[in-house]
Amino acid sequence: MAKIIKNRDIVEDRWTVLTLAANDTPQTVRLPFGPVLVPLSVWQARKEDLVRREWDQGTAFGVWLGPSDDPAAIAADLEDFSVVGVLFPKFTDGRGYSIATLLRTRYGYRGELRALGDIGRDQIHYLHRVGFDAYAIKEPELALASLDDFSEAYQAAANQPLPLFRRRASH
Amino acid sequence: MYRYNDIDRRIVRERVAQFRDQTRRYLAGELTEDEFRPLRLQNGIYIQRHGPMFRIAIPYGHVSSKQLRMLARITRTYDRGVGHFSTRHNLQLNWVRLDQIPDILAELAKVDMHAIQTSGNCVRNTTIDPLAGVSAQEVADPRPWAEIVRQWSTLNPEFAYLPRKFKIAFSGGPDDGANVRMHDLGFQLVRDAGGELGFRVWVGGGLGRTPILGEVVRPFLPWRHLLTYAEAILRVYNLHGRRDNAFKARIKILVKALGIAEFARQVDAEWEFLKDSPSTLSEAEAGRIAAQFESPDYETLPRLDASFEFAKRRDREFAAWVAHNVHAHRVPGYAAATLSLKAPGRAPGDATAAQMELVADLAERFGFAEVRVAQTQNLVLPDVRLRDLFMLWQLLRDAELATPTVGRIADITACPGGDFCALANARSIPLAQAIQARFADLAVQDDIGELKLNISGCMNACGHHHVGHIGLLGVDKQGEEFYQITLGGAWGLEASLGSVIGPAVARDEVPATIARLVDNYRMCRRPHERFIDTFKRLGADSFRTAAYGAADNASNDYERETANG
Numbered sequence: 001m002a003k004i005i006k007n008r009d010i011v012e013d014r015w016t017v018l019t020l021a022a023n024d025t026p027q028t029v030r031l032p033f034g035p036v037l038v039p040l041s042v043w044q045a046r047k048e049d050l051v052r053r054e055w056d057q058g059t060a061f062g063v064w065l066g067p068s069d070d071p072a073a074i075a076a077d078l079e080d081f082s083v084v085g086v087l088f089p090k091f092t093d094g095r096g097y098s099i100a101t102l103l104r105t106r107y108g109y110r111g112e113l114r115a116l117g118d119i120g121r122d123q124i125h126y127l128h129r130v131g132f133d134a135y136a137i138k139e140p141e142l143a144l145a146s147l148d149d150f151s152e153a154y155q156a157a158a159n160q161p162l163p164l165f166r167r168r169a170s171h
Numbered sequence: 172m173y174r175y176n177d178i179d180r181r182i183v184r185e186r187v188a189q190f191r192d193q194t195r196r197y198l199a200g201e202l203t204e205d206e207f208r209p210l211r212l213q214n215g216i217y218i219q220r221h222g223p224m225f226r227i228a229i230p231y232g233h234v235s236s237k238q239l240r241m242l243a244r245i246t247r248t249y250d251r252g253v254g255h256f257s258t259r260h261n262l263q264l265n266w267v268r269l270d271q272i273p274d275i276l277a278e279l280a281k282v283d284m285h286a287i288q289t290s291g292n293c294v295r296n297t298t299i300d301p302l303a304g305v306s307a308q309e310v311a312d313p314r315p316w317a318e319i320v321r322q323w324s325t326l327n328p329e330f331a332y333l334p335r336k337f338k339i340a341f342s343g344g345p346d347d348g349a350n351v352r353m354h355d356l357g358f359q360l361v362r363d364a365g366g367e368l369g370f371r372v373w374v375g376g377g378l379g380r381t382p383i384l385g386e387v388v389r390p391f392l393p394w395r396h397l398l399t400y401a402e403a404i405l406r407v408y409n410l411h412g413r414r415d416n417a418f419k420a421r422i423k424i425l426v427k428a429l430g431i432a433e434f435a436r437q438v439d440a441e442w443e444f445l446k447d448s449p450s451t452l453s454e455a456e457a458g459r460i461a462a463q464f465e466s467p468d469y470e471t472l473p474r475l476d477a478s479f480e481f482a483k484r485r486d487r488e489f490a491a492w493v494a495h496n497v498h499a500h501r502v503p504g505y506a507a508a509t510l511s512l513k514a515p516g517r518a519p520g521d522a523t524a525a526q527m528e529l530v531a532d533l534a535e536r537f538g539f540a541e542v543r544v545a546q547t548q549n550l551v552l553p554d555v556r557l558r559d560l561f562m563l564w565q566l567l568r569d570a571e572l573a574t575p576t577v578g579r580i581a582d583i584t585a586c587p588g589g590d591f592c593a594l595a596n597a598r599s600i601p602l603a604q605a606i607q608a609r610f611a612d613l614a615v616q617d618d619i620g621e622l623k624l625n626i627s628g629c630m631n632a633c634g635h636h637h638v639g640h641i642g643l644l645g646v647d648k649q650g651e652e653f654y655q656i657t658l659g660g661a662w663g664l665e666a667s668l669g670s671v672i673g674p675a676v677a678r679d680e681v682p683a684t685i686a687r688l689v690d691n692y693r694m695c696r697r698p699h700e701r702f703i704d705t706f707k708r709l710g711a712d713s714f715r716t717a718a719y720g721a722a723d724n725a726s727n728d729y730e731r732e733t734a735n736g
Binding site: 092094097098099101106120122125127129146149150153156157163165 | 178181182185186188193202206209210323325326327328330331333398406409410414448449450452453455456459
């Protein structure tokens with residue numbers, strides 16, 4: 001079983017991240033056993049299936065967004081998900097940082113926000129600042145140490161809605 | 172100048188520790204080249220022809236005498252004693268060792284300096300007018316706003332992995348010494364009809380392979396909305412800028428693809444959610460930062476200084492230096508002086524460690540211990556008493572810093588070129604030197620008048636050749652160095668992009684070709700016309716004929732060449 005960082009702990013993770021193979025379609029892809037993160041297209045095609053499965057069998061589900069998915073597409077559904085994932089196909093593709101920011105600050109998502117894909121300890125501090133609280137990350141033990149690479153920041157971000165100048169003014 | 176507080180220092184120190192560990196892991200083989208590349212770039216390190224090139228940030232070009240002495244020490248200790256001031260106010264070193272860079276960063280941190288985001292696909296060093304705060308004409312001082320953006324853009328987590336680099340400029344106006352239209356995002360200080368201070372916001376400018384001048388995305392943005400509006404622009408760019416092709420990834424391509432109206436609509440849609448959020452600037456914050464840039468203790472001096480006037484009449488060389496390198500100051504009895512880094516036979520923008528130390532001394536003796544780096548790759552002492560100018564000039568002259576050619580043809584702006592840069596197709600420095608030699612005579616330069624000549628060693632255009640009155644672009648032809656000639660570019664408010672006038676010319680032929688272009692101008696000009704004015708009036712044909720002789724042959728060659736790309 002894979003280990004991930006959740007909040008600030010390393011935990012065993014039972015979630016499966018479903019991806020569509022070339023011959024799969026969102027309508028017909030087989031849902032794996034156990035808790036599952038599905039692509040946006042599967043959520044949009046199979047809302048009733050996923051909700052019923054959770055209702056009947058207690059199988060948790062969530063959705064993951066790719067870098068070109070618009071988080072507005074799930075804004076109305078956020079209450080339904082146990083986890084929302086954001087995929088970084090390459091760590092240099094920074095769209096996920098804006099997607100996370102929007103989910104937290106604009107659409108008010110409060111649940112688990114999990115970073116997926118090509119991410120490592122050198123990204124985790126910024127990921128944390130834009131609102132991620134779970135990380136399916138390489139070498140989680142080492143990555144944990146980099147969460148706090150910086151003890152202060154100038155600008156507002158999802159994990160700190162006030163910029164430094166507004167916090168400084170208050171004391 | 173902005174003075175660091177404990178938090179500013181802590182952030183820089185933590186960055187040094189972070190990068191020291193990243194470098195250690197890379198050298199130990201724990202990080203791959205691909206994993207390390209963006210990390211080192213965002214700490215100013217390129218891998219170049221001779222090894223790493225290291226770029227130190229000089230935020231909006233302001234450096235204290237103490238900081239300059241540290242730069243000199245680093246240049247001497249870790250490099251070969253010569254640094255290169257770039258067109259974005261930064262200092263580049265070409266002979267450092269990667270394993271020593273964490274130590275250099277630790278040294279820099281001692282004087283509140285760093286190399287954060289001097290490269291990579293992130294928000295880069297903000298640039299401003301060289302005479303900010305001392306210019307008599309400016310609408311308002313751009314420095315506090317540049318500092319506010321420096322802080323906001325430093326380690327901004329959302330915008331650390333943009334599609335491509337992102338360059339911001341502020342101009343105090345009205346003459347736009349910061350060239351806002353050639354930046355990804357440009358803020359020009361203006362006042363609205365009611366006298367409120369704000370910005371005309373320009374977006375989508377940039378040189379490189381696809382040179383485009385920025386367009387106005389918002390005619391007036393009240394100052395308090397600076398950061399939320401910038402955030403809206405960056406978010407639209409981060410989400411929608413192209414990532415499939417590095418050559419089409421700058422924001423200018425997105426703005427062109429959408430059209431400025433649609434781009435502005437998307438930004439406004441984003442801004443609607445951000446406007447008036449806590450990142451909106453407060454009077455208190457704007458005041459706190461502005462207080463750091465308040466006027467130093469200027470003496471009350473008469474507008475004219477007799478000894479200065481006398482020295483100009485007595486010494487023609489000094490008078491020539493004053494005419495070209497000294498600029499009006501808003502405070503009576505003071506002037507700003509450009510310290511030229513364009514001495515004949517030297518690489519444009521290069522300064523030795525000894526020169527840096529001398530300039531640090533001079534900044535303390537003839538000013539308020541502050542030096543500026545200009546986009547023209549020169550240094551500026553912003554607050555010199557008129558009565559001190561003659562003494563200053565003598566000391567500068569002895570150190571080869573008084574070349575009196577600012578704004579003239581020999582004040583060449585050039586990238587490091589093929590001598591140092593791994594991307595270059597051709598060298599820039601020997602060509603600059605050959606042109607300077609060809610036009611060494613000051614009387615000739617004065618007769619030619621204002622002429623901006625820029626050289627880039629490749630189409631990445633670090634030498635800004637598109638906006639030179641004469642631009643030269645290095646191209647490689649079967650291993651030989653050739654240069655395309657671009658005419659009609661211009662800076663600042665009159666910004667325009669030059670056009671290639673004909674086939675590329677072999678390096679040995681370039682100085683003579685430029686001499687023919689200049690002679691054509693001198694023959695055809697009307698009274699008070701600058702080179703660029705005559706070019707605009709006559710068009711390219713007259714100059715093409717002058718450069719290449721028989722027009723038919725030249726244009727045929729040119730068509731064949733452009734067909735080859």
